[in-house]
Amino acid sequence: MSSGVPSRWNDAASLKRVRRRYAAERRFRAVGLAAVALSVAFLAFLLFNMASKGLGGFTHYEAALPIDFAKSSLFIDPAALNGPDAEQTVASADLTDTLSSAATAAYGQAAADMFGDAAMHRLTKTILANPSVLNGRTTLWLPVSSKVDVAAKGDADAASEKLVSALEQRHALRRTVNMDFLTESDATDPSSVGVWGALKGSFFTILVTIALAFPVGMLAAVYLEEFASKNRWTDLIEVSINNLAAVPSIIFGLLGLAVFLDFMNLPRSAPLVGGLTLALMTFPVIVIAGRNAIKSVPPSIRDAALGVGASRMQVTFHHVLPLALPGILTGTIIGVARALGETAPLLMIGMRAFVAAPPGGITDPATVLPVQIFLWSDEVDRGFVEKTSAAIIVLLLFMLLMNGLAIYLRNRFERRW
Amino acid sequence: MSLGLALVATLIVALAAGWFGYVRASRLRTTSRLHSLPFYHGAYATLWAAIPALLILALWAPVQSRLVDQAVLSSPEGRALPQFEMQRESILSEGREIANGEREQGFNPQSSTLAPRIRAEESRFSLFGGVAAIMAALVAAGFALRRTAPQFRARTGVERWVMIVLFAASLIAILTTLGIFLSLMFESLRFFRLYPVQSFAFGLEWSPQTAIRADQAGSSGAFGSLPLLWGTFFIGAIIAMVVAVPLGLMSAIYLTQYAHPRVRSWLKPILEILAGVPTVVYGYFAALTVAPVVRDFGLSLGIGSASSESALAAGSVMGVMIIPFVSSMADDSIAAVPQAMRDGSLAMGATKSETIRKVLLPAALPGVMGGILLAVSRAIGETMIVVMAAGLAANLTANPFASVTTVTTQIVFLLTGEQEFDSPKTLAAFALGLSLFLITLLLNLIALHIVRRYREQYE
Numbered sequence: 020m021s022s023g024v025p026s027r028w029n030d031a032a033s034l035k036r037v038r039r040r041y042a043a044e045r046r047f048r049a050v051g052l053a054a055v056a057l058s059v060a061f062l063a064f065l066l067f068n069m070a071s072k073g074l075g076g077f078t079h080y081e082a083a084l085p086i087d088f089a090k091s092s093l094f095i096d097p098a099a100l101n102g103p104d105a106e107q108t109v110a111s112a113d114l115t116d117t118l119s120s121a122a123t124a125a126y127g128q129a130a131a132d133m134f135g136d137a138a139m140h141r142l143t144k145t146i147l148a149n150p151s152v153l154n155g156r157t158t159l160w161l162p163v164s165s166k167v168d169v170a171a172k173g174d175a176d177a178a179s180e181k182l183v184s185a186l187e188q189r190h191a192l193r194r195t196v197n198m199d200f201l202t203e204s205d206a207t208d209p210s211s212v213g214v215w216g217a218l219k220g221s222f223f224t225i226l227v228t229i230a231l232a233f234p235v236g237m238l239a240a241v242y243l244e245e246f247a248s249k250n251r252w253t254d255l256i257e258v259s260i261n262n263l264a265a266v267p268s269i270i271f272g273l274l275g276l277a278v279f280l281d282f283m284n285l286p287r288s289a290p291l292v293g294g295l296t297l298a299l300m301t302f303p304v305i306v307i308a309g310r311n312a313i314k315s316v317p318p319s320i321r322d323a324a325l326g327v328g329a330s331r332m333q334v335t336f337h338h339v340l341p342l343a344l345p346g347i348l349t350g351t352i353i354g355v356a357r358a359l360g361e362t363a364p365l366l367m368i369g370m371r372a373f374v375a376a377p378p379g380g381i382t383d384p385a386t387v388l389p390v391q392i393f394l395w396s397d398e399v400d401r402g403f404v405e406k407t408s409a410a411i412i413v414l415l416l417f418m419l420l421m422n423g424l425a426i427y428l429r430n431r432f433e434r435r436w
Numbered sequence: 437m438s439l440g441l442a443l444v445a446t447l448i449v450a451l452a453a454g455w456f457g458y459v460r461a462s463r464l465r466t467t468s469r470l471h472s473l474p475f476y477h478g479a480y481a482t483l484w485a486a487i488p489a490l491l492i493l494a495l496w497a498p499v500q501s502r503l504v505d506q507a508v509l510s511s512p513e514g515r516a517l518p519q520f521e522m523q524r525e526s527i528l529s530e531g532r533e534i535a536n537g538e539r540e541q542g543f544n545p546q547s548s549t550l551a552p553r554i555r556a557e558e559s560r561f562s563l564f565g566g567v568a569a570i571m572a573a574l575v576a577a578g579f580a581l582r583r584t585a586p587q588f589r590a591r592t593g594v595e596r597w598v599m600i601v602l603f604a605a606s607l608i609a610i611l612t613t614l615g616i617f618l619s620l621m622f623e624s625l626r627f628f629r630l631y632p633v634q635s636f637a638f639g640l641e642w643s644p645q646t647a648i649r650a651d652q653a654g655s656s657g658a659f660g661s662l663p664l665l666w667g668t669f670f671i672g673a674i675i676a677m678v679v680a681v682p683l684g685l686m687s688a689i690y691l692t693q694y695a696h697p698r699v700r701s702w703l704k705p706i707l708e709i710l711a712g713v714p715t716v717v718y719g720y721f722a723a724l725t726v727a728p729v730v731r732d733f734g735l736s737l738g739i740g741s742a743s744s745e746s747a748l749a750a751g752s753v754m755g756v757m758i759i760p761f762v763s764s765m766a767d768d769s770i771a772a773v774p775q776a777m778r779d780g781s782l783a784m785g786a787t788k789s790e791t792i793r794k795v796l797l798p799a800a801l802p803g804v805m806g807g808i809l810l811a812v813s814r815a816i817g818e819t820m821i822v823v824m825a826a827g828l829a830a831n832l833t834a835n836p837f838a839s840v841t842t843v844t845t846q847i848v849f850l851l852t853g854e855q856e857f858d859s860p861k862t863l864a865a866f867a868l869g870l871s872l873f874l875i876t877l878l879l880n881l882i883a884l885h886i887v888r889r890y891r892e893q894y895e
Contacts, residue, residue: 040787047789051690055703058759062710146811238605246602256606259613265810265880266873267817269844270616273869276851277619282503284532299612301550332595360714363819366848374618389716396720396824404724411717422712424706 076409227294236305272367308350679755683761769803
């Protein structure tokens, strides 16, 4: 706007300028909306991508296999099946060969390795549950090997493709829910892997984390907010808590490796050490959330309790803390959810080992779900891609559940004074 | 007696002492007026019995494992072990596992002969520690129970103990920080004894592999950290921020200034899910879905060096992960700008976007900058995405389609390979950890300082 020349709001130049400014306004707003939409779209794509890749992992293909046990080379002493070593007896029998020869007899030479470890487990279980099958000829539905499974689900090499279409023509192929995926542990064969061992390991690890981080975090928050006098010492505590909350997680892994494993000689790969490491990582989050929750309890509550003769300790533990607890819990859930998805520090303390048996306690070697995902993602076998995505779906469900719970708690107990 | 057993015994002693205290005080209550409720008398005895004894156990556990090792090594079986430290360590740990019943037999026959000795020493020393803890519990319980009397101020005593516990809980933060710093420092110093500091800090070549084979040329290994720092900076501070800052900032502006409150209450938690997705999922997504697309795009642009493990794939996915972080920091600092400034600008006839760009953002800039610095620090420390999607090759390149490596990737790589302790290769991981810790510490301190100072301006 040049000086001296009088301008009116409704002359052509002004109107044009206003139009331009309004256009800029609309553009700016559209850019903002686009940014939000892009972020949400990315999330949707990520979730859709994982779901479309992984949902297949919860089902698998089974093929009908006629086996003539009476004529096969398999020999299992029926008497031993009643004894305590039944499992051992079946396991030491040559089931692989039986499966292979039965498959070639039924479907030709191409089917020789149509059945893998998963089918062997199923066969073992069937024989143990019902030893009378050994006396004659039966048709069993057994899970096919990973290669055939991948082919049946739509992309693989020509040979497996041909076998699958042959099976389908004879109606010898069906798709069922893969219960093994939820009940089994890690294995070398993708057709027989499952997440149970990792889930159990995650459970024990998180249990240790909560048992340590929640009380310590809550008590530290109480001290800093209710009792600590403002001085250099508490400043130092405050700075270190704020800093710990932002220290990269892998550094906690290095700490765990140097202190818990090398210095204290605690067992490697165990949920105990994993939980300790994650607890150190989680507790600053709990302290910060706890302090905010305690701070938001109005002073009148404290004054009233002090007024009727309660000690400061009683004021805190009988009145302030119960009111602040929902807020502390919300913070704890968010911190624990983060710990549940953490991988890097656990790699540092050796939780990347191949563990085929679910852990029985907090000192047994174990793996956790995110680490299991990481390990499977490294496998070259095609069958593992699907299993990895399926495990990711399980992990994401847990995360959404925990975050949902935190949001619910926040809305349910949020109180304005 | 194992230490676990001693722990249980101590707790039983403590609970029993509490019960006695409670019963005694309740009995006194029938005859006279107590200063404290019987509950506090019980709690007083429990705390006295439990806390010192538990402290003894906690301090004894690490000391014991040292003492056991020393005793085993100086025993005849221990002296027969090979002098070479790595070998000795592995036999010792095998023996330990056999002694604990974790395995039947070790690879090394010597570990089986060592196991009974380890078991004997362990039971000897844990008997020592356990008895000490239980004695301490009994003595302290006796001391506390003797004081049960009508005029005794048990509640004050309990509160003093609780205060000590509260203080100890807050000390853990300092202890953790100190623990991180000391353990990183200690191992790094050992590394710097083997490899000069200045070559680590300013070296342009990183090739830890050569360090394993002592007979080869260049057997000292090259541990110049600059390519790693550049890779870290390139992915975390440049590529990730190019994605995260505009998207996060504009999201925050839209959600706080334009969106209807109901829409906002839905979109904000949805954006927060982005931050809640585990990083291993992002890493898998980046490696499996994003990286091939990026490579194909690079090849179609005619960039021959386009790699399937590109900086761009890792960086852009990391940027998406950071979006909610940037947006919530920006959200906070925009909300902290006083309403009067916004109203003033609008009253002058400025449009909403002009107000945001010319008034709100400049006023909120320090807070936004602090938030971005914190986001950078988080991106630099992020591990799984770069481990899975960025490469292992240390490159000093600004080409986003090329493979670069980062500090965290190398730490994981160095420590999860075949473990050989005390080699420069494993110790280098701690030196990298130390530099990572110092860099993020610096960034965090600057960011917190900026954020805090800025907030105080309007209050």
